[in-house]
Amino acid sequence: MGKAALLACDWGTTNLRAWTLDAEGRVVAHREFDLGVSRLEPGEAARRFESEVQPAFGAQGLPAILCGMVGSNLGWTVAPYADCPVGLDELAACLAPVAAHAAWARIVPGVRSEGIAGAPDVMRGEETQLMGWLAEHPDRRSGRRVICHPGTHAKWMLVEDGRLVRFVTAMTGELFAVLGKHSVLKSDAAADDTSAFDAGLAAAGEGDALAARLFTARSRVVGGGAPAESTPSYLSGLLIGAEVAATPRLLGVSPDEPVVLLGDEMLCRLYARALAGRGVAHETFDGEAAAVAGLFALYRLGAAR
Amino acid sequence: MGKAALLACDWGTTNLRAWTLDAEGRVVAHREFDLGVSRLEPGEAARRFESEVQPAFGAQGLPAILCGMVGSNLGWTVAPYADCPVGLDELAACLAPVAAHAAWARIVPGVRSEGIAGAPDVMRGEETQLMGWLAEHPDRRSGRRVICHPGTHAKWMLVEDGRLVRFVTAMTGELFAVLGKHSVLKSDAAADDTSAFDAGLAAAGEGDALAARLFTARSRVVGGGAPAESTPSYLSGLLIGAEVAATPRLLGVSPDEPVVLLGDEMLCRLYARALAGRGVAHETFDGEAAAVAGLFALYRLGAAR
Numbered sequence: 001m002g003k004a005a006l007l008a009c010d011w012g013t014t015n016l017r018a019w020t021l022d023a024e025g026r027v028v029a030h031r032e033f034d035l036g037v038s039r040l041e042p043g044e045a046a047r048r049f050e051s052e053v054q055p056a057f058g059a060q061g062l063p064a065i066l067c068g069m070v071g072s073n074l075g076w077t078v079a080p081y082a083d084c085p086v087g088l089d090e091l092a093a094c095l096a097p098v099a100a101h102a103a104w105a106r107i108v109p110g111v112r113s114e115g116i117a118g119a120p121d122v123m124r125g126e127e128t129q130l131m132g133w134l135a136e137h138p139d140r141r142s143g144r145r146v147i148c149h150p151g152t153h154a155k156w157m158l159v160e161d162g163r164l165v166r167f168v169t170a171m172t173g174e175l176f177a178v179l180g181k182h183s184v185l186k187s188d189a190a191a192d193d194t195s196a197f198d199a200g201l202a203a204a205g206e207g208d209a210l211a212a213r214l215f216t217a218r219s220r221v222v223g224g225g226a227p228a229e230s231t232p233s234y235l236s237g238l239l240i241g242a243e244v245a246a247t248p249r250l251l252g253v254s255p256d257e258p259v260v261l262l263g264d265e266m267l268c269r270l271y272a273r274a275l276a277g278r279g280v281a282h283e284t285f286d287g288e289a290a291a292v293a294g295l296f297a298l299y300r301l302g303a304a305r
Numbered sequence: 306m307g308k309a310a311l312l313a314c315d316w317g318t319t320n321l322r323a324w325t326l327d328a329e330g331r332v333v334a335h336r337e338f339d340l341g342v343s344r345l346e347p348g349e350a351a352r353r354f355e356s357e358v359q360p361a362f363g364a365q366g367l368p369a370i371l372c373g374m375v376g377s378n379l380g381w382t383v384a385p386y387a388d389c390p391v392g393l394d395e396l397a398a399c400l401a402p403v404a405a406h407a408a409w410a411r412i413v414p415g416v417r418s419e420g421i422a423g424a425p426d427v428m429r430g431e432e433t434q435l436m437g438w439l440a441e442h443p444d445r446r447s448g449r450r451v452i453c454h455p456g457t458h459a460k461w462m463l464v465e466d467g468r469l470v471r472f473v474t475a476m477t478g479e480l481f482a483v484l485g486k487h488s489v490l491k492s493d494a495a496a497d498d499t500s501a502f503d504a505g506l507a508a509a510g511e512g513d514a515l516a517a518r519l520f521t522a523r524s525r526v527v528g529g530g531a532p533a534e535s536t537p538s539y540l541s542g543l544l545i546g547a548e549v550a551a552t553p554r555l556l557g558v559s560p561d562e563p564v565v566l567l568g569d570e571m572l573c574r575l576y577a578r579a580l581a582g583r584g585v586a587h588e589t590f591d592g593e594a595a596a597v598a599g600l601f602a603l604y605r606l607g608a609a610r
Contacts, residue, residue: 112528117508119525170516174488182483203422209551210515211475220424223417246514
């Protein structure tokens with residue numbers, strides 16, 4: 001491991017993950033900051049970056065590359081969306097410079113897709129993980145792949161020959177959170193009951209009529225005597241099962257097509273279980289490692305321009 | 306209009322609607338009380354009924370019939386569910402007596418259906434409106450009908466020859482409430498923008514992949530420049546459109562089958578617009594009048610036993 005040559009940040013809505021990388025892209029140091037852009041005042045991002053993030057690594061003079069919501073109007077500088085289809089080179093060509101910053105510093109643009117129902121879909125941050133995953137092995141940059149990034153707003157991405165062709169967002173994680181906290185399905189119990197999760201998967205059907213299928217999470221308790229503390233696991237299985245069953249078609253691919261899961265390990269494990277239950281082939285990759293790889297690849301291409 | 310002969314109550318989770326009826330079932334007086342069972346302490350229902358509801362009408366000596374959540378474990382006395390298929394006579398045969406009450410007083414049982422995914426579905430209150438609607442015209446008691454009762458937990462009911470054969474609940478109203486208050490789609494704006502409602506209907510597709518379609522309510526604003534204050538109307542159209550498209554199939558009927566809308570006038574108007582957009586024939590009937598007719602019909606049959 002060499003000396004730190006780059007400060008790389010994934011700066012999202014709720015927190016900031018930062019790494020220093022050496023000249024080969026290997027992680028030198030890693031820190032997390034409680035600095036999500038949703039908590040920042042206008043103009044605060046630059047100040048906090050300079051007064052907290054850089055000094056924490058002793059990285060004041062290093063070039064920096066940042067991705068995520070830091071490039072939105074809630075963040076530091078707006079990095080306008082790149083439109084699909086887009087690959088690594090194209091994304092590196094439109095990194096947004098950070099105003100009035102001494103060293104080389106750029107923000108990765110978000111990506112916009114045609115979306116569904118005439119509403120263009122958007123992402124900020126997941127594109128960098130995707131590009132990192134593609135950059136890690138050259139053979140991933142040929143052929144066609146369906147990639148799912150689970151989360152509050154899960155992204156289903158279609159990649160052809162290394163370019164993100166289009167994507168669809170499913171707000172599954174947010175539905176789970178708001179229903180579990182604010183609806184008749186609310187519960188403080190942990191979502192750790194595998195058989196209730198599987199019952200939820202089975203109740204998801206083909207992902208149709210979700211508002212009706214969701215009520216089974218209530219009626220299985222009130223009308224069927226299931227234990228109320230199994231509701232969070234059942235709800236999780238129902239929502240993930242419905243997403244996995246129905247979203248591929250919206251993306252324009254078959255629900256049988258193999259899926260690459262890229263993201264948080266725990267969440268990917270739940271999606272893997274849902275896919276396995278449907279007989280869909282899948283492989284899982286770590287989202288954080290992909291984010292680091294993506295930031296480094298974009299830096300190398302962007303700084304060389 | 307004759308003299309009051311019966312005190313009839315629709316006592317739900319959030320409020321209590323009560324009427325005195327004459328010997329022919331005509332309304333003598335009507336009052337609403339801020340006494341939903343969700344606000345009652347155990348054992349409080351009897352006391353509040355005797356100290357507030359009866360005296361408000363001077364109805365202390367009258368027979369009484371009550372429907373709704375007052376028959377649940379949150380209410381006064383548990384009136385065990387009647388199982389589908391069930392008609393007016395069968396429901397009247399299992400009214401639950403209210404313990405230690407001087408005059409004749411009964412609670413209408415809720416109804417339980419086979420449901421979907423092995424979770425028995427349940428209702429309390431809507432069955433009385435349905436029975437009232439069926440009782441109002443003898444010709445409604447032959448043939449097959451699909452009845453939709455919109456609400457927080459909308460009910461889709463299949464009736465054959467005057468008997469409720471099965472039903473499915475869709476928690477559309479609750480999704481609208483929690484997403485509009487607690488999610489990234491939250492807004493204080495009124496849901497009064499017809500063209501945004503229609504855009505939501507169009508985005509509902511066939512009611513598949515709801516978690517993804519819901520995100521269009523966000524992305525049309527962030528990625529497409531639609532005004533944020535149109536979000537509640539769009540969300541309403543999207544959720545109602547998805548329910549209307551997908552729930553009939555879960556009920557085991559064709560989505561083209563004519564629908565009877567029974568319930569709140571404003572809400573029925575939105576559902577009527579969604580059905581009209583899909584070319585589905587529909588008629589609308591007032592839920593409150595049906596509740597009164599149902600309580601009276603059940604009283605007449607029940608008291609005669």
